[in-house]
Amino acid sequence: MSTGTLTIDLGALAANWHALAKIAQVETAAVVKADGYGLGIERVGRHLAEAGARQFFVAVAEEGVILRRALGSGPVISVLSGHMHGDADAIAGANLTPMINSVDQMLHHVEALPAHPFGIQLDTGMNRLGMEPSEWSALREIALAQNPTLLMSHLACADESDHPMNEHQRAQFEDMTQGLDVPRSLAATGGTLLGDDFHFDMVRPGIGLFGGLPFAAAQPVITLDLPVIQIRDVAAGETVGYSNAWTAKAPSKIATVSGGYADGLIRAMGPNAKFHCDGMAVPVVGRISMDLITVDVTALPTPPASLQLIGAKQSVDAVGDFASTIGYEVLTSLGARYTRKWVQ
Amino acid sequence: MSTGTLTIDLGALAANWHALAKIAQVETAAVVKADGYGLGIERVGRHLAEAGARQFFVAVAEEGVILRRALGSGPVISVLSGHMHGDADAIAGANLTPMINSVDQMLHHVEALPAHPFGIQLDTGMNRLGMEPSEWSALREIALAQNPTLLMSHLACADESDHPMNEHQRAQFEDMTQGLDVPRSLAATGGTLLGDDFHFDMVRPGIGLFGGLPFAAAQPVITLDLPVIQIRDVAAGETVGYSNAWTAKAPSKIATVSGGYADGLIRAMGPNAKFHCDGMAVPVVGRISMDLITVDVTALPTPPASLQLIGAKQSVDAVGDFASTIGYEVLTSLGARYTRKWVQ
Numbered sequence: 001m002s003t004g005t006l007t008i009d010l011g012a013l014a015a016n017w018h019a020l021a022k023i024a025q026v027e028t029a030a031v032v033k034a035d036g037y038g039l040g041i042e043r044v045g046r047h048l049a050e051a052g053a054r055q056f057f058v059a060v061a062e063e064g065v066i067l068r069r070a071l072g073s074g075p076v077i078s079v080l081s082g083h084m085h086g087d088a089d090a091i092a093g094a095n096l097t098p099m100i101n102s103v104d105q106m107l108h109h110v111e112a113l114p115a116h117p118f119g120i121q122l123d124t125g126m127n128r129l130g131m132e133p134s135e136w137s138a139l140r141e142i143a144l145a146q147n148p149t150l151l152m153s154h155l156a157c158a159d160e161s162d163h164p165m166n167e168h169q170r171a172q173f174e175d176m177t178q179g180l181d182v183p184r185s186l187a188a189t190g191g192t193l194l195g196d197d198f199h200f201d202m203v204r205p206g207i208g209l210f211g212g213l214p215f216a217a218a219q220p221v222i223t224l225d226l227p228v229i230q231i232r233d234v235a236a237g238e239t240v241g242y243s244n245a246w247t248a249k250a251p252s253k254i255a256t257v258s259g260g261y262a263d264g265l266i267r268a269m270g271p272n273a274k275f276h277c278d279g280m281a282v283p284v285v286g287r288i289s290m291d292l293i294t295v296d297v298t299a300l301p302t303p304p305a306s307l308q309l310i311g312a313k314q315s316v317d318a319v320g321d322f323a324s325t326i327g328y329e330v331l332t333s334l335g336a337r338y339t340r341k342w343v344q
Numbered sequence: 345m346s347t348g349t350l351t352i353d354l355g356a357l358a359a360n361w362h363a364l365a366k367i368a369q370v371e372t373a374a375v376v377k378a379d380g381y382g383l384g385i386e387r388v389g390r391h392l393a394e395a396g397a398r399q400f401f402v403a404v405a406e407e408g409v410i411l412r413r414a415l416g417s418g419p420v421i422s423v424l425s426g427h428m429h430g431d432a433d434a435i436a437g438a439n440l441t442p443m444i445n446s447v448d449q450m451l452h453h454v455e456a457l458p459a460h461p462f463g464i465q466l467d468t469g470m471n472r473l474g475m476e477p478s479e480w481s482a483l484r485e486i487a488l489a490q491n492p493t494l495l496m497s498h499l500a501c502a503d504e505s506d507h508p509m510n511e512h513q514r515a516q517f518e519d520m521t522q523g524l525d526v527p528r529s530l531a532a533t534g535g536t537l538l539g540d541d542f543h544f545d546m547v548r549p550g551i552g553l554f555g556g557l558p559f560a561a562a563q564p565v566i567t568l569d570l571p572v573i574q575i576r577d578v579a580a581g582e583t584v585g586y587s588n589a590w591t592a593k594a595p596s597k598i599a600t601v602s603g604g605y606a607d608g609l610i611r612a613m614g615p616n617a618k619f620h621c622d623g624m625a626v627p628v629v630g631r632i633s634m635d636l637i638t639v640d641v642t643a644l645p646t647p648p649a650s651l652q653l654i655g656a657k658q659s660v661d662a663v664g665d666f667a668s669t670i671g672y673e674v675l676t677s678l679g680a681r682y683t684r685k686w687v688q
Contacts, residue, residue, distance in 0.1 A: 002403075002404040002405055002406070002423075002425040002428040002431060003404050003406055033606070033634065033635055034604075034606030034634055034635060034681075035606075035680065035681075038606070059346075059602070059606075059634070059635035059636075060346040060347050060602060060635070060681065061346055062346070062347055062681065063681070079346075080635070081346040081573050081602050081635075082573065082574075084346040084571065084573065084602070087346060101573060101574045101600075102574040102576075104574070105574070123576070125582075125583070126584070126585065126586075127576060127578050127582060127583065127584040127585070127598060127630075127638070128584065128585055128600050128630075128633070128636055128638055129573065129574065129600055129636065132576060132577075156583070156585065156586055156587065156588055157586070157587055157588060159586075159587075160587070163587075165583075165588060227428065229425050229426065229428065229445060229473065230426075230445045230446040230448070230449070230473065232446075232467070232471060232476060233476075234471050238469075238471060239469070239471065239500070239509075240470070240471040240472065241470065241471070241472055241500065242470075242500055242501070242503075243500065243501055243503075243504070243507075244500055244501060244509060254471060256445075256472050256473055258403070258404060258425050258428070261672075261673045261676060261677070262377070262378035262379075262382070262403075262676035262677075264677070266610075267669050267670070267673045268612060268667075268668070268669060286471075286472075289472070290377065290378055290403070290672060290673075290676055291377055291378060291403035291404070291424070291425075292403075292472055292473065294471070294472055323612075324612070325611050325612065326611070328605075328634060329605045329611045329634075332605060332606035332634055333605070333606075333608070333677065336379065336680070337378075337379075337404065337406065337407070
């Protein structure tokens with residue numbers, strides 16, 4: 001077996017959902033967009049449904065169709081891109097609930113699928129998805145007459161708990177929705193951790209379920225181990241990898257592992273990344289290449305059969321730091337070549 | 345339809361293979377590892393076989409099994425990670441040719457699959473895969489008695505045509521292989537462009553087939569168009585996206601398109617990236633998020649239905665530059681959510 005092994009702990013996934021539900025004390029949805037944050041939407045979705053989730057969010061209708069097949073007819077599946085042209089059959093056929101983002105989408109939805117459930121996204125300052133306050137003022141009586149199932153918005157700075165934008169958006173959301181007899185949702189993982197004022201009727205954690213920050217108390221969900229193809233002795237002064245990017249300062253043992261940027265191991269992390277083996281950290285040397293990474297294993301007492309990049313010793317966020325990015329990107333970039341092992 | 349459309353020009357793919365074969369004037373293989381550089385190994389492999397390729401290279405045995413199903417029994421499929429433990433059934437069942445990297449792999453291969461074809465990788469200075477000169481000296485009589493099908497090595501600096509490492513590795517390869525009656529291969533795309541001295545008996549282009557540098561004369565193979573979900577007016581002083589990363593200096597129209605880092609649109613490109621529409625370039629504003637990108641379309645005369653990231657106006661290498669990386673990473677990161685359209 002020459003591909004890496006991605007081990008996914010379904011017990012940790014369920015535990016993270018329960019922990020966030022306990023903090024929220026309101027309906028707790030599960031965001032499983034981007035193929036279940038890179039882990040596999042069908043398996044992840046089914047397990048979260050077994051854990052108790054009854055509301056799911058995906059980014060696009062195509063993901064909703066796959067998730068509906070996996071979950072059966074019970075749970076609500078909401079689509080964050082709303083109702084796009086060409087999606088009516090998917091929305092109707094898989095009974096998806098589009099989160100309408102604009103007046104255009106609203107008109108299109110009511111015309112294409114009259115009486116089909118929908119929710120409404122409101123923009124409270126992120127300026128990315130949802131109706132602006134002025135649009136909402138003009139449209140809301142008409143929209144409310146169509147019985148939307150949810151009013152939602154999204155926080156721009158919830159990963160920074162003391163950012164003043166959080167309270168600004170909360171107040172804006174309150175102002176746009178108060179007194180309306182429709183369930184409301186503002187918080188994803190970050191917002192769930194900001195306190196009761198942000199919870200409204202439903203929270204929608206995503207990253208926290210999968211073990212990522214800002215849910216610092218999350219259980220790690222994945223481990224990623226890459227097999228060693230060969231180990232070589234490199235003399236002082238010899239170079240390793242593309243563009244001779246690394247030069248050995250002393251005689252070294254270099255392991256070449258199977259895995260590279262084509263597997264979502266972001267190329268930019270090269271000069272900073274470390275692997276782990278038997279409690280020791282060992283540095284990447286040279287450039288990350290498409291299918292291969294070279295690691296200085298001189299310090300290890302015995303030749304390793306595999307090296308671990310993500311796991312108990314090194315979180316997805318730590319790996320994100322190596323590439324000056326976030327754990328979210330590390331997770332959702334995990335490639336298709338790994339052998340996936342699901343454990344409880 | 346709320347996902348992006350990735351259009352793959354099979355005619356351009358075949359034309360690039362023919363152009364490289366014409367330059368090489370020797371057997372011209374096709375490297376289709378990493379799922380055919382992100383485009384789909386089965387379709388890409390079949391089309392290159394129709395174009396005339398008879399030798400294919402993949403990174404791992406698992407890819408070889410998929411490719412063999414797509415190609416049938418004719419072409420040679422070589423595996424660059426060699427013969428890893430656990431791969432004997434795949435290698436035998438799909439008739440794959442492992443490129444043996446070490447003495448350990450050699451012993452394992454001959455024991456597990458006696459008389460099964462194999463090639464040998466030699467390290468000529470990259471220190472990543474293949475036997476060192478000293479190992480090769482010790483082993484070569486034994487290895488040659490087993491009738492290897494190919495002796496190969498890989499250049500570390502071939503994308504820089506004037507790098508002295510190229511000639512150093514060529515001479516080393518010549519030294520390690522001259523006078524042996526076994527076909528030899530040193531060059532991938534970059535090496536193919538370095539001239540006849542680097543071609544030996546077979547060249548193994550990868551990136552050049554798919555329209556990427558260093559094959560500057562390549563025809564572009566892909567276009568990537570992302571649909572617009574909504575367009576909003578943003579007042580001067582308003583912020584857009586996560587962490588309020590962008591502030592409008594003047595009244596602006598901001599389009600939110602469907603696509604993000606979960607689709608392989610590398611998050612680091614945010615501050616530099618541009619999209620194209622009707623001959624005009626429009627800048628990304630704010631951060632690339634998981635499923636969404638915000639673009640300032642104020643300059644466009646009419647509201648766009650979609651925006652193009654990759655195509656005739658902007659190559660995979662230009663997009664790589666936005667993220668301080670290479671076109672190779674852009675290609676092999678292309679995500680699974682796109683609708684793929686194959687054109688001739």
